Amino acid sequence: MARATAKSKATSGKVKKAAKKTARVGASNARTTKASAGNKASPKANKGVKPIDLYYWPTPNGFKISIMLEECKLPYQLKPVNISKGEQFNPDFLKIAPNNRMPAIVDPGGPGGRPISIFESGAILQYLGRKTGKFYPKDERGRVEVDQWLFWQMGGVGPMAGQVHHFKNYARETLHYAIARYVDEVNRLYGVMNKRLADRPYIAGKYSIADMALVGWVNGWERQGQDIEQFPHLKRWLATMKARPAVARGMALGLELRQNVDMKDPKVQAVLFGQRAR
Numbered sequence: 245m246a247r248a249t250a251k252s253k254a255t256s257g258k259v260k261k262a263a264k265k266t267a268r269v270g271a272s273n274a275r276t277t278k279a280s281a282g283n284k285a286s287p288k289a290n291k292g293v294k295p296i297d298l299y300y301w302p303t304p305n306g307f308k309i310s311i312m313l314e315e316c317k318l319p320y321q322l323k324p325v326n327i328s329k330g331e332q333f334n335p336d337f338l339k340i341a342p343n344n345r346m347p348a349i350v351d352p353g354g355p356g357g358r359p360i361s362i363f364e365s366g367a368i369l370q371y372l373g374r375k376t377g378k379f380y381p382k383d384e385r386g387r388v389e390v391d392q393w394l395f396w397q398m399g400g401v402g403p404m405a406g407q408v409h410h411f412k413n414y415a416r417e418t419l420h421y422a423i424a425r426y427v428d429e430v431n432r433l434y435g436v437m438n439k440r441l442a443d444r445p446y447i448a449g450k451y452s453i454a455d456m457a458l459v460g461w462v463n464g465w466e467r468q469g470q471d472i473e474q475f476p477h478l479k480r481w482l483a484t485m486k487a488r489p490a491v492a493r494g495m496a497l498g499l500e501l502r503q504n505v506d507m508k509d510p511k512v513q514a515v516l517f518g519q520r521a522r
Contacts, residue, residue: 294352295319299337301327301346302498304460305402308365309347309372311456311494316376320349324501351375366398369453379452386448393447393454397461401437404429405461408468427469434465438475445484459485460495 298313298320300306313320325331325346332344341348341363349368354360362368370391373380381387407426411419437458440447447454462482465472472479485491 293319295321296352297321297323297350299323299325299340299346299348299350300498301325302502303327303346304405304464305345305365306347306498307460307495308453308457309349309368310497311459311491312369312372312379312453314490314494315456315488316372316378318372318376322498324498326501328502365457366394369394369457373453379456381450381452390448390452390454394457397454397457401430401433401458401461404433405464405468409464412469413467423469430468431470434462434470434475434478437462437481438478441477441481446481455481455485456491456494459491463495 296313296318298309300310300322301324325337327346331337332341332346337346337348338344340350340361343363345363347365347368348361348363350359350361351371352359360371362371370380381390404426408423408430411422411426415422437447446452447458459482462478463486465482472482486495
């Protein structure tokens with residue numbers, strides 16, 4: 245009986261030590277997540293890691309990168325690029341993003357330990373996926389599966405939905421033909437995605453950068469003239485995506501920056517009409 249009691253005490257002691265260790269790890273992760281949400285590197289959780297500069301404005305394209313950074317718990321600093329004021333044309337920004345569009349990043353810890361700047365959201369997602377080994381398969385077959393849906397978003401959903409937003413909400417005159425054309429094309433693309441999601445949880449099977457690229461655009465279904473109820477599998481996917489804490493944080497980043505922007509202001513319109521919708 246004495247041996248059994250001693251063994252029980254020893255086991256209890258091990259359990260308590262394990263519980264304390266788990267608590268410390270959990271607290272560390274919580275600090276990292278909190279720091280990321282506040283756009284500051286945690287000195288304890290990310291000691292020696294310099295934050296990535298995120299050139300960003302709260303739009304579906306910007307959300308792609310803020311979500312990925314949040315999912316990977318990478319420290320980053322927010323560098324707002326107010327596209328309603330034309331800040332994307334500033335010479336300093338053009339050195340990073342020559343196509344005068346955000347998002348863009350500067351990673352001080354790039355390949356070989358040297359800084360690297362990257363523009364175009366798809367290229368940034370792929371880079372961060374390779375850098376962290378997360379949400380982007382290492383095997384060629386898996387990577388191709390993700391890439392094709394990522395480029396499908398870049399070449400289809402983004403541009404077509406962007407044209408809907410433009411002609412429905414911001415065009416100086418109502419062009420019914422243009423509105424119908426792009427609303428119908430977005431409807432077709434939603435149908436493709438809905439069919440794809442009928443037998444898998446995410447667009448490429450497992451959660452990936454392709455899903456991150458799509459969620460900000462699909463979230464605007466109502467403004468795109470779509471009825472989400474017609475696409476039950478897409479609706480389920482969207483709810484699943486928005487329930488992810490990192491996705492919620494990424495899509496909330498900088499929303500307060502847009503509060504005082506009047507999209508109907510002629511000055512704002514003059515800037516926006518100088519860009520191609522995407």
